[in-house]
Amino acid sequence: MQQYVLHSLQQLQAHLSQSRQLYQVVDNHGDAYWQHQAQPPFPVLSQQRPLSSAKSFFFAEQETLYVFDGQFFRETIPKPEPFVLFGVQSCDLMAIHYQDIFFEQDPYYQARRQQALLVGVDCVHPCQNGFCNLVDAGPGVRDNTADLILHPLDDDRWLLIVVTEPGRAALQGLALTPATGHAQNLRSDNLTQCEHEFDDHSYILEGIEKLNRDQAPDAFWQQLAIQCIACSGCTTLCPTCSCYGTQNQAVLQDAPDKPPSQARQVRFWDSCLYEGFQREASLHHPAEQAGERVKRFWYHKFSDDFLPEFGRYGCVGCGRCEQTCPGVIGVHSVMKRIVKDA
Ligand code: SF4
Ligand code: SF4
Incomplete structure (x- = not known):
């Protein structure tokens, strides 16, 4: 070089x-x-x-994926x-x-x-x-x-x-x-x-190990999730979070009382901490309890299961979640509690 x-x-x-x-x-x-x-x-x-x-x-944060004009779909790359x-x-x-x-x-x-x-x-x-x-x-x-x-x-x-x-x-x-x-x-x-x-953050490595040995029981995550107000601060600021939702919207061109002349599909940042994120159309919910959603978030950051796909953990150690979470369940707080209580 x-x-x-x-x-x-x-x-x-x-x-x-x-x-x-x-x-x-x-x-x-x-x-x-x-x-x-x-x-x-x-x-x-x-x-x-x-x-x-x-x-x-x-x-x-929000973008149109395509527009439908009543006849054709048009990509909006x-x-x-x-x-x-x-x-x-x-x-x-x-x-x-x-x-x-x-x-x-x-x-x-x-x-x-x-x-x-x-x-x-x-x-x-x-x-x-x-x-x-x-x-x-x-x-x-x-x-x-x-x-x-x-x-x-x-x-x-x-x-x-x-x-x-x-x-x-x-x-x-x-x-x-x-x-x-x-x-x-x-x-x-x-x-x-x-x-x-750097300060001694070895509790993070200990926490990752316990998490991967499944030593944090569901009751632990439920207790932790009491503090989550689903504000999405963590998922918004985390540089590796990429959950998104899509929505079909009618586009009113001329006047509000006239029928829409176009439709578009919009993609926007979503959050796996929101109750509705994983809820399916049948109303089945794979993570109905807040504890399941908080657990899912932290497994996506530190589970060995994702190593083959990404070659690394989903956390890059920026510390933003700790800085922003009003419920004090950012990475340092969570890992300390896994080490101590799980
Ligand atoms: S410390 Fe890790 S989990 Fe927290 S915001 Fe940064 S990358 Fe995301
Ligand atoms: S920042 Fe904290 S309170 Fe807000 S959604 Fe994330 S974990 Fe929940």
Whole structure:
């Protein structure tokens, strides 16, 4: 892999934004979120994990799948302009990699994904609630998840690693200084140091083991689920959650008192924590009790059953569920309780 040293990110941001829409995480009074950056000067790269991951760039919160005009069905595959996600952290990149597998055959997801260039950034300090180091998702960006990787060497310099051919092509025309072995070693040292800075989260590994040995009985999950208010905060923010629902809608073209002239099918983010998510038309419900739904969520994140399909667990260790759940049943709380009570 080619590696370079940059003395400023501005030049790289300006170069990439000439041929693509550039999105970057920005800090605003303690919150961090993705924002379109149209022109220089570009903001400094945030060290903070944004509350919302990058998943909505590819899997839209709501979108029309097709339109029926009374005679023909018309697909509505999106046609986005090329774009770059500049500075995606390793856990969120691993989540995109996971979603790439889940949505491999989905033309709506793939239409957006194929227009994206992913510029990852290594984390050099653990984030609050993060445990990417335990689930093979960080703190260093994994090579198979990004086109380009950035690593902060010191206050002024960045290591730029070219991973893919689209990444190499995106740099064409940019004057770059090859990196020395010293810079590459520094990256390795910084990542090792970062791994040592994580708190002891070994209860998560213990919890995963107990969960896979089926040592958490139904009564445990029912007790836990008393605290779930089905707000869907966890499934909305989790970067690997991909449950969706669809709905047929009539489109009124002229006036509300006239019959609809079109119908469309809309897809929207759903949540497996909602009571209605799995209810079937016959009214049979495979997860009628809230405890069954909460259990199902956590099995989808940590069951060994999904390893053959995805090659990893469905959790990338971002910690967002812990941060957002008003019922205190995010990953740290759940795993501590499995270890202690199950
Ligand atoms: S389960 Fe929680 S920690 Fe794991 S990826 Fe989802 S939001 Fe992040
Ligand atoms: S965030 Fe907590 S309360 Fe809300 S749906 Fe998820 S588990 Fe339930």
